[in-house]
Amino acid sequence: MPALATGAGHEPGLYELLAALPSQLQPHVSRPEDNTFLQDMFGERSLHSLIKIHEQLQLYEESKPVPVLDSAAALAHELSKELEGKSANGEIKELLHLLAKPHVKSLLSVHDTIAKKSYDPELPPLPEDIDADEDSVKIIRLVKNKEPLGATIMRDDHTGAILVARIMRGGAADRSGLIHVGDQLKEVNGIPVDDKKPEEIIRILAQSQGAITFKLVPAVKEEAPSKEPKVFMKALFDYEPKQDKAIPCKEAGLAFKMGDILQVMSQDDATWWQAKHEGEENPRAGLIPSKQFQERRFALKRPVATLPLQKTPSRQSSGFRRSFRLSRREKKTNKTMYECKKSEMYDMADVPTYEEVTQYRRPSGAKHRLVMLVGPAGVGLNELKRKLLISDPQHFSVTIPHTSRAKKNQESDGVEYHFISKHLFDTDIQNNKFIEYGEFKGNYYGTGLDSIRSVLSKNKVCLLDVQPHTIKHLRTAEFKPFVVFVKPPRIERLKETRQSAKMISGKDDKGTAKSFTDEDFQEMLNTAQTLETQHGHLFEKVIVNDDLSAAFSELRLALKKVETETHWVPVSWTHS
Numbered sequence: 001m002p003a004l005a006t007g008a009g010h011e012p013g014l015y016e017l018l019a020a021l022p023s024q025l026q027p028h029v030s031r032p033e034d035n036t037f038l039q040d041m042f043g044e045r046s047l048h049s050l051i052k053i054h055e056q057l058q059l060y061e062e063s064k065p066v067p068v069l070d071s072a073a074a075l076a077h078e079l080s081k082e083l084e085g086k087s088a089n090g091e092i093k094e095l096l097h098l099l100a101k102p103h104v105k106s107l108l109s110v111h112d113t114i115a116k117k118s119y120d121p122e123l124p125p126l127p128e129d130i131d132a133d134e135d136s137v138k139i140i141r142l143v144k145n146k147e148p149l150g151a152t153i154m155r156d157d158h159t160g161a162i163l164v165a166r167i168m169r170g171g172a173a174d175r176s177g178l179i180h181v182g183d184q185l186k187e188v189n190g191i192p193v194d195d196k197k198p199e200e201i202i203r204i205l206a207q208s209q210g211a212i213t214f215k216l217v218p219a220v221k222e223e224a225p226s227k228e229p230k231v232f233m234k235a236l237f238d239y240e241p242k243q244d245k246a247i248p249c250k251e252a253g254l255a256f257k258m259g260d261i262l263q264v265m266s267q268d269d270a271t272w273w274q275a276k277h278e279g280e281e282n283p284r285a286g287l288i289p290s291k292q293f294q295e296r297r298f299a300l301k302r303p304v305a306t307l308p309l310q311k312t313p314s315r316q317s318s319g320f321r322r323s324f325r326l327s328r329r330e331k332k333t334n335k336t337m338y339e340c341k342k343s344e345m346y347d348m349a350d351v352p353t354y355e356e357v358t359q360y361r362r363p364s365g366a367k368h369r370l371v372m373l374v375g376p377a378g379v380g381l382n383e384l385k386r387k388l389l390i391s392d393p394q395h396f397s398v399t400i401p402h403t404s405r406a407k408k409n410q411e412s413d414g415v416e417y418h419f420i421s422k423h424l425f426d427t428d429i430q431n432n433k434f435i436e437y438g439e440f441k442g443n444y445y446g447t448g449l450d451s452i453r454s455v456l457s458k459n460k461v462c463l464l465d466v467q468p469h470t471i472k473h474l475r476t477a478e479f480k481p482f483v484v485f486v487k488p489p490r491i492e493r494l495k496e497t498r499q500s501a502k503m504i505s506g507k508d509d510k511g512t513a514k515s516f517t518d519e520d521f522q523e524m525l526n527t528a529q530t531l532e533t534q535h536g537h538l539f540e541k542v543i544v545n546d547d548l549s550a551a552f553s554e555l556r557l558a559l560k561k562v563e564t565e566t567h568w569v570p571v572s573w574t575h576s
């Protein structure tokens with residue numbers, strides 16, 4: 001931008017800069033509406049006023065003003081009293097009128113507060129009727145602002161006493177350091193609480209303004225002050241405390257979404273942990289269900305979406321992908337020709353709650369993270385993979401599958417397939433060497449773990465396109481998979497974009513191509529929905545494959561970031 005033209009030897013003030021900006025910017029703005037917007041914005045009167053105030057304040061700051069007196073309010077009061085007795089002329093009347101105005105009074109009071117620099121709230125004196133025998137009683141005064149107190153209370157079932165149940169980390173009560181878990185609450189603002197229900201006490205607290213006085217019997221053992229814990233958990237489910245009937249105090253709850261990173265501040269309570277969102281400035285923690293509690297609830301509820309999947313229909317569906325993606329060499333024919341032998345059942349042992357995570361950045365020269373692409377069949381995984389391979393064949397690669405079928409004349413071992421005997425294939429299955437395998441026309445086909453290792457050891461990014469149930473087997477420190485879910489757009493866009501697309505059907509051995517039907521689209525969407533419900537917590541990136549080139553660019557960028565930026569990964573991946 002060119003330098004602003006200001007008078008020689010004259011420092012441009014903010015105000016002048018603002019006035020000059022629209023004309024200075026004009027040559028750089030092509031659209032008239034942008035120009036109008038800029039003119040309006042910089043011409044806004046309130047902005048000009050603010051800048052003027054800013055400049056004036058700066059002048060004051062430079063001259064370091066000190067208050068002449070810090071009792072302007074009292075002086076004004078005295079003056080008013082004195083003038084009231086005098087015979088009133090017009091000017092005196094006006095002055096009295098001005099000094100009586102609440103705004104002027106407030107202004108003078110604010111002036112005095114600032115002049116005295118007395119920003120702390122004034123507390124009323126301690127009550128005189130403290131029982132001398134009650135040496136264990138603590139009187140505490142906290143000044144309440146809009147922020148909640150950050151403590152929960154409960155009635156002790158045996159003694160009936162009202163106890164402090166929980167102190168939210170970083171909240172007002174915690175910061176005061178005066179209230180502790182187990183303290184017995186005797187009075188709030190002089191009101192005895194022994195006979196009150198916790199809800200009534202909460203109401204009293206909510207209605208209290210300014211300083212609140214608590215009379216407490218301290219708990220026997222006071223909590224040792226602890227350092228801010230550095231446990232980070234990735235949330236694997238959505239949580240909304242307002243909808244949670246079990247939470248002891250809805251206002252104290254912390255809402256979060258699947259994929260959010262939470263800093264867990266306390267796991268002292270078996271049922272309710274305390275946490276805040278990672279990076280959140282506000283130190284106050286909120287309640288979240290503990291891992292164990294959430295697992296228990298999940299097991300009891302067991303929503304329909306997590307029940308075992310239906311058996312694959314006999315019809316060759318465009319739903320769950322059953323291929324091992326043997327098509328690295330344009331050989332789409334083999335894509336869907338065999339059934340997968342691995343279970344597609346949802347594993348109830350993997351209840352998605354929280355996963356402890358830590359930040360990880362791939363050291364330069366270290367092996368790349370495995371890139372797993374998942375999505376419903378026909379959504380475009382192959383197409384995206386193909387584009388990546390073409391875009392940078394030196395950087396991206398795919399696995400070479402194994403087969404027990406005989407090698408054809410034009411084929412070479414280790415190019416189209418690794419050709420091995422049926423016996424060896426069987427042994428490898430027993431030894432868990434395959435991520436996926438299947439049988440077609442009496443021959444085995446499969447993707448081996450070693451074939452991934454082989455790609456990674458060449459310092460290439462391995463693109464793997466598999467069924468989602470395999471993700472959990474590959475989530476190891478060795479592979480550190482980055483899981484991308486490719487999702488279809490809404491049905492109208494799906495139909496629009498796939499008008500000339502062909503689906504490769506594996507129904508017959510020839511892998512004939514056919515156009516998508518409405519049923520195929522619907523099935524693709526249903527499958528996507530099911531995959532997301534069941535495995536969504538494992539997806540690190542979701543890409544909607546609407547416009548193909550946009551989806552490709554998004555994928556490319558995400559993969560670049562995985563290679564160069566810091567990401568949250570399971571703690572266990574960095575401990576090896």
Ligand SMILES: Nc1ncnc2c1ncn2[C@@H]1O[C@H](COP(=O)(O)OP(=O)(O)OP(=O)(O)O)[C@@H](O)[C@H]1O
Binds near residue numbers: 375378381497501547
């Ligand atoms: N965004 C898109 N816009 C238009 N056509 C697309 C788009 N994405 C994929 N296609 C087309 O859809 C068809 C299916 O894509 P592709 O073979 O990549 O799917 P897939 O997920 O690998 O499915 P399958 O598991 O059945 O092999 C192809 O003809 C492909 O060119």
